[in-house]
Amino acid sequence: MRALVLGGGxxxxxxxxxxxxxxxLGGEPVELTLHDIAFPPQPLPGVNQIVGSIADAxxxxxxxxxxxxxxxxxxxxxxxEAEANFSKGWAVNMHPTWALxxxxxxxxxxxxxxxxRLVFTSSIAVFGGPYPDKISDTFLQAPxxxxxxxKLICETMISDFSRKGYIDGISIRLPTICxxxxxxxxxxxxFFSGIIREPLNGQEAILPVADTVRHWHASPRSATGFLxxxxxxxxxxxxxxxxxxxxxxxxxxxxxxxxxxxxxGNDPVKLIKRQPDPVIEKIVEGWPRxxxxxxxxxxxxxxxxxxxxxIEVYLEDDLNAPGP
Amino acid sequence: MRALVLGGGxxxxxxxxxxxxxxxLGGEPVELTLHDIAFPPQPLPGVNQIVGSIADAxxxxxxxxxxxxxxxxxxxxxxxEAEANFSKGWAVNMHPTWALxxxxxxxxxxxxxxxxRLVFTSSIAVFGGPYPDKISDTFLQAPxxxxxxxKLICETMISDFSRKGYIDGISIRLPTICxxxxxxxxxxxxFFSGIIREPLNGQEAILPVADTVRHWHASPRSATGFLxxxxxxxxxxxxxxxxxxxxxxxxxxxxxxxxxxxxxGNDPVKLIKRQPDPVIEKIVEGWPRxxxxxxxxxxxxxxxxxxxxxIEVYLEDDLNAPGP
Numbered sequence: 001m002r003a004l005v006l007g008g009g010x011x012x013x014x015x016x017x018x019x020x021x022x023x024x025l026g027g028e029p030v031e032l033t034l035h036d037i038a039f040p041p042q043p044l045p046g047v048n049q050i051v052g053s054i055a056d057a058x059x060x061x062x063x064x065x066x067x068x069x070x071x072x073x074x075x076x077x078x079x080x081e082a083e084a085n086f087s088k089g090w091a092v093n094m095h096p097t098w099a100l101x102x103x104x105x106x107x108x109x110x111x112x113x114x115x116x117r118l119v120f121t122s123s124i125a126v127f128g129g130p131y132p133d134k135i136s137d138t139f140l141q142a143p144x145x146x147x148x149x150x151k152l153i154c155e156t157m158i159s160d161f162s163r164k165g166y167i168d169g170i171s172i173r174l175p176t177i178c179x180x181x182x183x184x185x186x187x188x189x190x191f192f193s194g195i196i197r198e199p200l201n202g203q204e205a206i207l208p209v210a211d212t213v214r215h216w217h218a219s220p221r222s223a224t225g226f227l228x229x230x231x232x233x234x235x236x237x238x239x240x241x242x243x244x245x246x247x248x249x250x251x252x253x254x255x256x257x258x259x260x261x262x263x264x265g266n267d268p269v270k271l272i273k274r275q276p277d278p279v280i281e282k283i284v285e286g287w288p289r290x291x292x293x294x295x296x297x298x299x300x301x302x303x304x305x306x307x308x309x310x311i312e313v314y315l316e317d318d319l320n321a322p323g324p
Numbered sequence: 325m326r327a328l329v330l331g332g333g334x335x336x337x338x339x340x341x342x343x344x345x346x347x348x349l350g351g352e353p354v355e356l357t358l359h360d361i362a363f364p365p366q367p368l369p370g371v372n373q374i375v376g377s378i379a380d381a382x383x384x385x386x387x388x389x390x391x392x393x394x395x396x397x398x399x400x401x402x403x404x405e406a407e408a409n410f411s412k413g414w415a416v417n418m419h420p421t422w423a424l425x426x427x428x429x430x431x432x433x434x435x436x437x438x439x440x441r442l443v444f445t446s447s448i449a450v451f452g453g454p455y456p457d458k459i460s461d462t463f464l465q466a467p468x469x470x471x472x473x474x475k476l477i478c479e480t481m482i483s484d485f486s487r488k489g490y491i492d493g494i495s496i497r498l499p500t501i502c503x504x505x506x507x508x509x510x511x512x513x514x515f516f517s518g519i520i521r522e523p524l525n526g527q528e529a530i531l532p533v534a535d536t537v538r539h540w541h542a543s544p545r546s547a548t549g550f551l552x553x554x555x556x557x558x559x560x561x562x563x564x565x566x567x568x569x570x571x572x573x574x575x576x577x578x579x580x581x582x583x584x585x586x587x588x589g590n591d592p593v594k595l596i597k598r599q600p601d602p603v604i605e606k607i608v609e610g611w612p613r614x615x616x617x618x619x620x621x622x623x624x625x626x627x628x629x630x631x632x633x634x635i636e637v638y639l640e641d642d643l644n645a646p647g648p
Contacts, residue, residue, distance in 0.1 A: 086488060128564050132462075140462045142483075144564045149484040153477045159466075160473040164410060240452050240468045 001028045003231075004063060006054055006100075007074030008034025011180060012121070012223045015317075016072060017044055019224045025070065026232040035063060036075070054096040064103030070117045070231050071104075073097065073154075078187050079125060079147035086146060093150035101157055105166040118158060118169040119230045122243060124216060124288045126152040126173060134292040137245055144286050155243040162235070162242055170230045170238065172296075175218040175248030175303070178310060181318035188283045192217065195253070196260055196311055199268030200319055208277035211254040214289040218248040218303040219313040229301055237299060247303040249310060250290035259308040263315070325352045327555075328387060330378055330424075331398030332358025335504060336445070336547045339641075340396060341368055343548045349394065350556040359387060360399065378420040388427035394441045394555050395428075397421065397478075402511050403449060403471035410470060417474035425481055429490040442482060442493040443554045446567060448540060448612045450476040450497060458616040461569055468610050479567040486559070486566055494554045494562065496620075499542040499572030499627070502634060505642035512607045516541065519577070520584055520635055523592030524643055532601035535578040538613040542572040542627040543637040553625055561623060571627040573634060574614035583632040587639070 003020060007013045013034065020030045021044055033048040043049055052059055054075045075096070076082075082089030097120075107114050125148030126141040143149040151173075158169035180193040191208055192215060198205035218226075226246055235242065251259075261269050293301075304310045327344060331337045337358065344354045345368055357372040367373055376383055378399045399420070400406075406413030421444075431438050449472030450465040467473040475497075482493035504517040515532055516539060522529035542550075550570055559566070575583075585593050617625075628634045 138456075138464045140464055140565075142565045142567075143480065144487065146484050146488070149480045152480050156467065156473050156476050156480075160470050163468065164470070241464075241466045243466075 001025060001069040002031045002066070003033070003070040003072065004066070004068035005032070005034045005072045005074065006063075007036055007076065007121075008049070008072075009036030009039040010074060011182065012177060012220060012227075013072075013074050014040060014044070015220050016074075016224050016227050017047055019228065021045070021047055025228060033066070033068070053092075054100075055092045060096055060099035061103040061106075064100065064107050067107055067114055068116055070119070071100075072227055072231070073100070073118060073120045076121075076147070076150070078185070079123075079145055080186055080188055082147040082150065083145055089146045089150060093147065094153055097154040098157060101161045101167065105161060108166045115165065115168050117231055117235075118162075118167050119227055120154060120158050120169065120171040121227070122151045122155050122171040122173045123148065124173050124175060124245070124291075126155070126243075127288045129286055131288060134250075134290045135245065135288055136292050137295045159240075159242040163240065168235050169242055170233075170235055171243040172226050172230050172301075173243065173245050174223060174226065175216045175246060177220055177223050178217040179314035179318070180220065181314070188280050189215075189287075191280070192253075192256070195256065195272050196314065199260060199271040200264060200311075200314070202268075202271070204271050204273055206275050207253065207272050208275060208280040209253065209284050210276070210281070211257065212252055213284055214250060214252045215284070216248045216250050216288055216291060217307065217310060218246065219310045219317075221313045221317055222248075222303045226301055233299060241295075244296045244299070244301070245291050245293040246296050246301050247293050248291065249304055249307050251307045256307050259306070259311055262308055263311045325349060325393045326355045326390070327357070327394040327396065328390070328392035329356070329358045329396045329398065330387075331360055331400065331445075332373070332396075333360030333363040334398060335506065336501060336544060336551075337396075337398050338364060338368070339544050339548050340398075340551050341371055343552065345369070345371055349552060357390070357392070377416075378424075379416045384420055384423035385427040385430075388424065388431050391431055391438055392440055394443070395424075396551055396555070397424070397442060397444045400445075400471075400474070402509070403447075403469055404510055404512055406471040406474065407469055413470045413474060417471065418477055421478040422481060425485045425491065429485060432490045439489065439492050441555055441559075442486075442491050443551055444478060444482050444493060444495040445551070446475045446479050446495040446497045447472065448497050448499060448569070448615075450479070450567075451612045453610055455612060458614045459569065459612055460616050461619045483564075483566040487564065492559050493566055494557075494559055495567040496550050496554050496625075497567065497569050498547060498550065499540045499570060501544055501547050502541040503638035503642070504544070505638070512604050513539075513611075515604070516577075516580070519580065519596050520638065523584065523595040524588060524635075524638070526595070528595050528597055530599050531577065531596050532599060532604040533577065533608050534600070534605070535581065535598075536576055537608055538574060538576045539608070540572045540574050540612055540615060541631065541634060542570065543634045543641075545637045545641055546572075546627045550625055557623060565619075568620045568623070568625070569615050569617040570620050570625050571617050572615065573628055573631050575631045580631050583630070583635055586632055587635045
């Protein structure tokens with residue numbers, strides 16, 4: 001089977017690609033192509049890489065013409081950048097999805113047997129407060145960032161193209177992925193990973209919010225599991241609701257820190273420096289904190305069962321893993 | 325003040341235009357321009373008409389350059405047509421809204437004082453079943469038609485452009501407007517009006533569904549009220565949720581017929597012919613039936629208090645009214 005990963009150069013894309021190239025998908029080997037604006041210096045063996053922007057005219061159509069069986073659509077700029085650069089946000093996070101869907105529909109119309117599975121990484125940013133204690137599967141979407149609005153719009157298009165039978169799409173609203181390996185990124189959510197990762201690497205980490213802040217997490221390993229499960233499940237079971245809140249771990253920053261202490265002792269915890277940042281505090285205040293993702297659980301999506309387990313996944317898969 | 329009505333040639337657009345030209349808006353006289361692909365033969369006095377398609381390249385930008393203070397965006401093709409003609413649905417019901425928003429943003433960036441009120445007529449078609457008994461203000465949007473998907477996407481764009489301060493938008497999800505005056509239209513919902521209007525005009529009407537079918541209604545007079553109220557309310561009170569479920573009357577077809585009997589006696593009721601249509605039955609089965617629109621009520625939106633009142637509005641405003 002042929003799989004295409006849009007945004008295949010990013011952290012989650014690379015982990016997914018490694019998984020697919022080793023394990024295949026649904027018991028079948030995968031001929032894998034990654035597309036992104038940039039890739040890590042060391043390409044994965046046996047994996048095709050295409051460098052380019054999904055926002056460039058003609059790119060979506062060119063990729064659709066290769067008729068992948070499965071498309072993982074992870075390509076987007078992050079929330080902070082979409083907020084700072086309004087035009088770029090819509091140009092990268094919304095319009096190319098429309099172009100891709102129209103290109104896939106054209107392929108389907110040329111050959112009605114062609115109806116690819118499209119797995120779209122949406123986000124809990126489609127939600128906006130005020131929130132109930134736990135966000136249920138029937139809670140309204142009311143994004144409070146351009147990124148969230150763009151994700152909701154892509155979900156909505158994907159559902160409608162799927163309902164009409166042009167593609168077979170599913171949107172998965174990822175929790176914040178934590179612990180992100182590697183260097184800090186510019187995301188406002190970066191500290192959720194930073195306060196675990198930096199101390200485990202013997203480095204100081206800044207905590208810009210109060211430790212009562214509650215948030216919704218899953219590991220990069222779970223993200224790969226979500227993606228491959230979404231690529232292989234029977235979409236008939238989704239009814240008309242093809243966007244899913246995924247399982248995760250809801251915990252406070254204090255609970256994250258406590259889990260770090262349990263796993264690694266007191267010394268790493270001492271490396272966390274409290275340095276409140278009102279800008280980040282305000283952004284984070286608007287984010288979802290807890291979910292009751294019953295549908296996704298019933299459909300077989302799985303995340304960790306504690307934040308401690310999330311840290312252990314980081315130790316196994318990243319800190320102590322041989323580099324790629 | 326200058327107001328622009330997109331879709332100003334349609335039934336609701338014409339009623340709104342008549343109201344604005346007589347009463348003004350918020351105590352101020354209105355210099356009114358209507359835009360649509362076609363208009364009734366007799367133009368409203370003192371009202372500018374522009375014939376054209378909102379989907380034509382450059383139209384949105386040309387209209388934005390006139391810098392209306394208030395824009396009522398009612399322009400769309402109906403649900404049935406958007407379902408039958410997929411490309412046309414997106415080309416008319418989605419892309420021009422994007423073009424309009426970008427054009428208004430450009431005007432705002434040229435003159436930061438320019439931030440028009442945009443009132444968008446969305447629809448209860450943004451929802452999809454299964455439904456609770458009453459749809460609350462926090463129930464998820466999961467459209468099951470292209471029309472509903474397009475409305476949800478426009479709402480989401482309008483909210484985000486508003487959040488950024490480029491426009492001051494509000495989306496109102498209209499109930500089914502009933503009793504529609506004039507000739508039957510092609511909408512699958514047409515019979516809800518037809519079974520009242522035709523008998524009151526001494527003509528036979530076809531009822532294609534069971535009389536246990538429950539639906540959500542408001543009169544054309546209420547529609548005008550919704551639009552003018554949305555154009556003048558303080559949008560700060562909306563918080564981050566600029567799309568509203570509006571009040572209406574939830575009743576069964578049997579209750580509609582009973583109200584007709586109360587208002588006009590037995591003879592009109594005998595003109596209703598039951599002729600089940602499985603296609604229409606299936607479409608209607610997917611529609612919302614009842615709401616608890618607490619936010620809109622608290623914000624001062626008002627509909628009728630009974631279906632009988634909806635019929636009386638038809639008698640006063642249309643059946644017995646002098647023609648335009």
